[in-house]
Amino acid sequence: MQAPPELPREAERLAALHALRILDTAAEAAYDQVVDFVCQQCQVPMGLVTLVDADRQWFKARRGVALSETPRRVSFCGHALSEAELLEVPDALKDPRFADNPLVTGAPFIRFYAGAVVHDEAGLPLGTACALDTVPRQLTPQQRQALLQAARNAALLLALRASSQRMLELHSSLADKQAALGQLQAVASHALAQHQPAFLSHMGHELRTPLNLMLGYAQTLDLDPRLDAQHKDSVEEILRAGWQLL
Template sequence: MPAPAADGEAARLAALHDLQVLGSPPDPDFDAVVEPASQICGTPMALVSLIDADRQWFKAKVGPSLQQTNRDASFCAHTISGRDVLEVPDATADPRFADNPAVTGDPAVRFYAGVPIAVEGGHHVGSLCVIDTQPRVLAAQQRQALRALARHAAVLMRPRSVAVLAVRRAPVV
């Protein structure tokens, strides 16, 4: 079931594109977000996922070989409409995800937990998520760690955003 577009979707997409992160090369600073997320939560997969109009693009990842997926099949598209951790203990039992190709096929997702990545203006441009092929529930400390790492991912995006805004505001000579 695709996630509904949020109010302010045009502004959210503008904020995402202003970051100039989509399609950028791998960055060890973002890898340093997903690697501990995977370790802390004990999951084989973790992503910094950015949600564009039609796709979900992975800025950093542990596990999957894909670089992007269709937004309509994205768990993270649901995450960005919330304010806190979206936790799906067993995706096969959740009507939003039971028919999702990532659940019914490869990689056989059973567990998902994601936190929105909020940038300047409060726009949720993506999420930090952890994924497993086994059902599970996170401990409170793991949820807290995901929140902290998602805030760090947002900070990593900030310098790119500030530089773009400075160029836009510069006087034309």
């Protein structure tokens, strides 16, 4: 048995997988429908939508398979991720990579495997849509296309999940910003209530000092006997305006 090869961009791939927060989640009808489509189109008793983690492959959806996950080192899908699109194994007992694999020599006794790679939006391989059988066989061209379509459908579901998570994160961020703005407004209102009287008192003092000086000069001029009638009217207008402002 050969363990799956190491993948390029493995750290990036795992980060993308974990960011989806999909591992170990409950079954979902949309993924189950992908597996049903695989089994019907490929005419196989077993079908899976798998996601390959660091040390295991986990089944988001499954038909005809009792296991919910297997170690990555014995997984067929771990090998499939190295392919551009699809890995097909017509007879596992005749393939040196899988002949003594415990999934071949023991339950579920896999003899035939075909897995189409499920890529994320960045093109990273996250898992597969795969068809399995207990007897050797080979896919027809139409069945290969159906399996590839199933993988694209699974990829679309993952992309929708990622988009939904981004929307939730954006909504949460907006809510946090609104809460912070509310707190800032409350602090500003409290500060204004505390400091407004002192501010007004200070401004009143700053205005009153020069105003009193102006009124004093105007009163002195108003009492000056040398002031003619025209200028006396002007000084009295200054006094009326000054007293009103004060």
